[in-house]
Amino acid sequence: MAKKAKTLGVNLPVPQSTEEATTAIADIGALNREIGRFNADANDRIAEINKVLADKVLPLQERVTALTEGLKVWAEAHRASLTNGGKVKFANLVTGTISWRNLPPKVSLRKVDDVITAIKQMGLGKKFLRTKEEVDKEAMLKEADRARTVAGVTIGSAGEEFIVEPFEVDAPGAQA
Template sequence: MAKKVKQQAVSLKVPQSHDETVEYIAEVGRLQRERERIQAAMNDEIAAIKQRYEEQAQPIGQDIKQLSEGVQIWCEANRAQLTNNGKVKFAQLASGKINWRMRPPKVSLRGKEAIIDACKQLGLTQFIRTVDDINKEAMLADQDKATKIQGVSITQVEDFVITPYETELEEVA
């Protein structure tokens, strides 16, 4: 028995002449421009909505910033108590967790050519890449020597983070 093959009917508009093809192409162009107008109108509305909500959120963001700065000041003043004399870098409070994080150290350079010359004169070629560029990774690995070079400073910044506890409402059936 032969297999039945089902095919979905194709409902395409196919031009039947040269003139009809020209008309179809013109219609495609008109439809593309119409779609672009719709997209532009959508983007205008999205921009207005975004601006409205950003304006509403701006004072709240300022309040969060002020409260966070106040919490940080209090926590810094009470850091020894909160961190068990520096044994930990966080504290669990009733409403959330605070912690201090050290960012990785970073090398800052002023006067790159002078630093390269200084490294060569001091015999610290491990701080120079073969393309005559400063090897910041090597400076981070040997910070004591690197900071003796004029123009080199190594800084590290500590971030203060507040993580409020959050819960979700339970759905009751």
């Protein structure tokens, strides 16, 4: 049974001449500019909304911070009674809960090269240093014929992309 050939361009406005192709590119440019105007308008509106929101929320956030810090001072002063002598790390109050959490430990490094050198000098390399092994894809692309001989490696085509770039003029001093 013969395969049915795919028909490209069905239900698409396919230009039938160079003039129609030129018009299509101009239309694409006009549509892209219109999309850009809609996006710019939306971004302007979003910026206005964000400014109004920030103006209204900032004083509220400052008040929450002040209340939280004051509550923390009070809770620390009464921690023993609130936590039943340290048996629990929370206190249920009528309107909510306060609690204390231990943060997980973290390692901070300054001058990483010096730290690595010190670890090696102390003989702690196997405990505190790791070696990461990974495939060098850039090297494989440079030697594609040889890389193809490795089981599991496929060097594919980068493909081809069709690009339409309508000519546009930027006004002097205009920013995109």
